[in-house]
Amino acid sequence: MDYLEKYGYAPDREKMDRALGMIAANLENIASEQVYKECFSMMDLTTLKTDDTPASVQKLVRKVNAFQETRPDWPLPASVCVYPNFAETVKEARKCDFNITVVSACFPTSQSFLEVKVKECEMAVERGADEVDIVLALNSFLAGDHEAASEEIRQVRKCIDEVAAKQNRHVHLKVILETGLLRTPEAIANASFLAMEAGADFIKTSTGKVDTNATPVAAYVMCECIARYHAMTGRKVGFKPAGGISSAADALCYYSIVSSVLGKEWLDKSLFRFGVSRVANSILSAVEQKTVTYF
Numbered sequence: 635m636d637y638l639e640k641y642g643y644a645p646d647r648e649k650m651d652r653a654l655g656m657i658a659a660n661l662e663n664i665a666s667e668q669v670y671k672e673c674f675s676m677m678d679l680t681t682l683k684t685d686d687t688p689a690s691v692q693k694l695v696r697k698v699n700a701f702q703e704t705r706p707d708w709p710l711p712a713s714v715c716v717y718p719n720f721a722e723t724v725k726e727a728r729k730c731d732f733n734i735t736v737v738s739a740c741f742p743t744s745q746s747f748l749e750v751k752v753k754e755c756e757m758a759v760e761r762g763a764d765e766v767d768i769v770l771a772l773n774s775f776l777a778g779d780h781e782a783a784s785e786e787i788r789q790v791r792k793c794i795d796e797v798a799a800k801q802n803r804h805v806h807l808k809v810i811l812e813t814g815l816l817r818t819p820e821a822i823a824n825a826s827f828l829a830m831e832a833g834a835d836f837i838k839t840s841t842g843k844v845d846t847n848a849t850p851v852a853a854y855v856m857c858e859c860i861a862r863y864h865a866m867t868g869r870k871v872g873f874k875p876a877g878g879i880s881s882a883a884d885a886l887c888y889y890s891i892v893s894s895v896l897g898k899e900w901l902d903k904s905l906f907r908f909g910v911s912r913v914a915n916s917i918l919s920a921v922e923q924k925t926v927t928y929f
Contacts, residue, residue: 635781635828637826637827637828637831638823638824641827641862641863642862643827643858643859643862645819645823645858647819650819650854650855653894654854654891657850657887657890657891657894658850658887661886664886664890665882665920667921670917670920671708671921672889673886673908673913673917674709674914675711675712675903676906676907676908677712677907677910677913677914678711678712678714678715678874678908678910679694679698679713679715679910679914679929680716680735680876680909680910680911681694681716682717682842682911686717686720688720688723691716691720691724691727694929695714695723695724695727696727697928698710698711698730698732699727699728699729701928702730710730710731710732711914712732712733712903712907713732713733713734713765714728714732714733714734714735715737715909716736717737717741718736718754718757718758718763721736721762724762733764733765734762734764735765735767735808736763736765736766737767737768737841738758738763738766738767739752739754739790741767741768741769741810741841742841742843742844743769744768744769744770744772744773748786748789751768751790752789755790755793756793756794759793759794759797759798759801759805760797764803764805765806765807765808766794766805766807766808767808767809767838767909768790768807768808769810770783770787770809770810770812770825770828771783771786772812774786775825780824780828784828785832787809787828787832787833787834788832791807791832791833794807806835806836806872807833807834808834808835808837808874808907809832809834809836809838810838810840811826811829811838811839811852812839812840812844813825813839813840813847813852814840814844814845814846814849815844815846816852819851819852822852822855823856823859826863827859830859830869835871836872836873836874836907837856837860837871837873838874838876838907838909839853839874839875840875840876842876848876848877848878848879850887850888850891853873853888853891854895856873857892857896858895860873860895861896870905872900872905872907873892873905873906874906874908874909875888875908875909876908876910877909879909879912880913880916882913882919884913885908885916885917892906914928
């Protein structure tokens with residue numbers, strides 16, 4: 635399906651370049667303690683290492699639990715993001731109000747049988763995941779089989795909704811487009827609309843596991859697609875840049891893109907997240923004007 639035609643959207647590279655140039659030039663003007671704290675509150679604090687262990691995940695959670703003891707005027711991160719086998723570890727160690735996010739469905743490649751992907755998501759939700767991040771089936775999407783890529787998202791959506799309903803709760807689904815492999819704004823837009831139509835609560839740029847991850851251009855296109863989808867359907871979909879976001883300045887850039895394209899209504903953890911492992915310390919350092927290595 636040509637989603638660009640369906641939604642009447644065409645990426646305008648000249649317009650994007652102008653807008654992103656203005657955003658980059660204005661970053662110093664928006665760098666305030668309030669904005670930094672807003673960014674901090676929208677972080678999915680992430681550990682996705684091959685050598686993650688229950689002990690290392692528990693250590694990260696303990697740091698989040700204790701964070702406001704020394705910084706009571708700071709918000710908590712929105713969630714802690716881990717591999718699905720650690721969902722229960724985070725749940726058991728959690729002592730304060732943040733969500734449990736898992737990457738699932740054979741992250742980061744999505745290269746497996748659909749039944750395996752769905753089962754992994756089911757098990758993660760059963761064990762306490764509040765949010766599930768999956769990767770778009772690029773093996774189908776890049777081959778032109780958009781229906782198969784869409785059906786995978788729908789099957790995961792159906793599964794996690796059924797499991798969550800038994801627990802009287804809702805679980806959010808984020809779909810990772812892996813924009814660095816889509817390469818063109820048009821492909822990124824098509825993937826964005828496909829994922830939203832299939833039931834994504836958020837669309838996310840990247841896994842952080844390929845050479846090119848989140849970029850301002852990809853973010854701008856995705857946010858324009860979210861705005862167009864909302865205008866035509868009335869449904870709000872969130873946005874999550876991830877991968878390669880390593881500094882407070884990077885966070886300000888994506889914050890500004892969301893503010894510019896989607897408006898202040900999206901500047902809330904219910905509609906905007908950062909996938910980060912290093913930005914937390916950078917934001918703390920920027921506000922406290924010294925090097926902080928808390929996380």
